Amino acid sequence: MKKKVLVTGGAGYIGSHVVRQLGEADYDVVVFDNCSTGSPNSVLHGELIIGDLADVDRLYQILAQHEFSAVLHFAASLIVPESVARPLDYYANNTRNTLNLLRCCSVMGINQFIFSSTAAVYGEAQENPVTESTPTLPINPYGRSKLMSEWLIQDYAKASSLRYVILRYFNVAGAEPGGRLGQMSPNATHLIRAACDAALKRKPEMRIFGTDFPTPDGTGIRDYIHVEDLAAAHLDALRYLEQGGESQILNCGYGQGYSVRQVIERVKAISGVDFPVIESDRRPGDPACVMACAEQIRKVLGWQPKYNDLDQIVYTTLAWEKRKDGLISI
Known part of the structure; x- marks a missing residue:
């Protein structure tokens, strides 16, 4: 049963x-x-x-x-x-x-x-x-x-x-590679989704919230x-x-961090669109850097990730958003 x-x-x-x-x-x-x-x-x-x-x-x-x-x-x-x-x-x-x-x-x-x-x-x-x-x-x-x-x-x-x-x-x-699932919310705030919105001309620009963090390029780093x-x-x-x-x-997580600027550059490269980026003040409650040590989940659960690649994450997100706009078939 x-x-x-x-x-x-x-x-x-x-x-x-x-x-x-x-x-x-x-x-x-x-x-x-x-x-x-x-x-x-x-x-x-x-x-x-x-x-x-x-x-x-x-x-x-x-x-x-x-x-x-x-x-x-x-x-x-x-x-x-x-x-x-x-x-x-x-x-x-x-x-x-x-x-x-x-x-x-x-x-x-x-x-x-x-x-x-x-x-x-x-x-x-x-x-x-x-x-x-x-x-x-x-x-x-x-x-x-x-x-x-x-x-x-x-x-x-x-x-x-x-x-x-x-x-x-x-x-x-990211999104399911077969094109069946992805973010549905019209007002998602995730960085990669926001960058894809700008690349698809849904929005005239995107914003970086904070360029004075204690990180190599001044923007927040995430896993x-x-x-x-x-x-x-x-x-x-x-x-x-x-x-x-x-x-x-x-x-x-993967244990690999990327800055906001690095993510935006990959979205621009993969989409082929050089959209405007506006620099703004930090948002309340945002830390400078957060990356995972993910050894335990691999050890305890035997978890073996298959999509540990920023370009793959961006590509599947962009493909899903294009499908939602009807730019490519599902």
């Missing part, structure tokens, strides 16, 4: 890629998503239920109707500047709703949990690449809301039979991971828990 899993936020960018891979691996998938930022068209496998994690009664009802062996929790708000402007919304949607979900898992006896966390929990790291034991000192409400969720999961696990894998994402980008490799890490984590693995917190 197929194993049935619940995926919250499975209509979103990362969640939809995981749902596709779960379906292809013959899991029975139920997606629970309010589709505030995700798209029903992105759910290529399983059943989509429209709902919000703030609605605890509805959530209990859904879990009672199914026998889930595991929960993969993606649903969250994730824009750093927005979290600074609207912190209460972030604590409600990220932290409180994780608590709601854990309460439901407790009542229903679901004891395998995979959580979508973030490198933002590290804040302005004093060491790079950061390891899982690097102190967690988030500098914005987004990072704090996710770290608080991690604490909820860990504390509940100590008091129960719950086993978890918390995956701390670095900068996720970019292809969404397909990140999705595969979730399936590895699920199989790990199914085999009785102990709870883990693992970084998801």
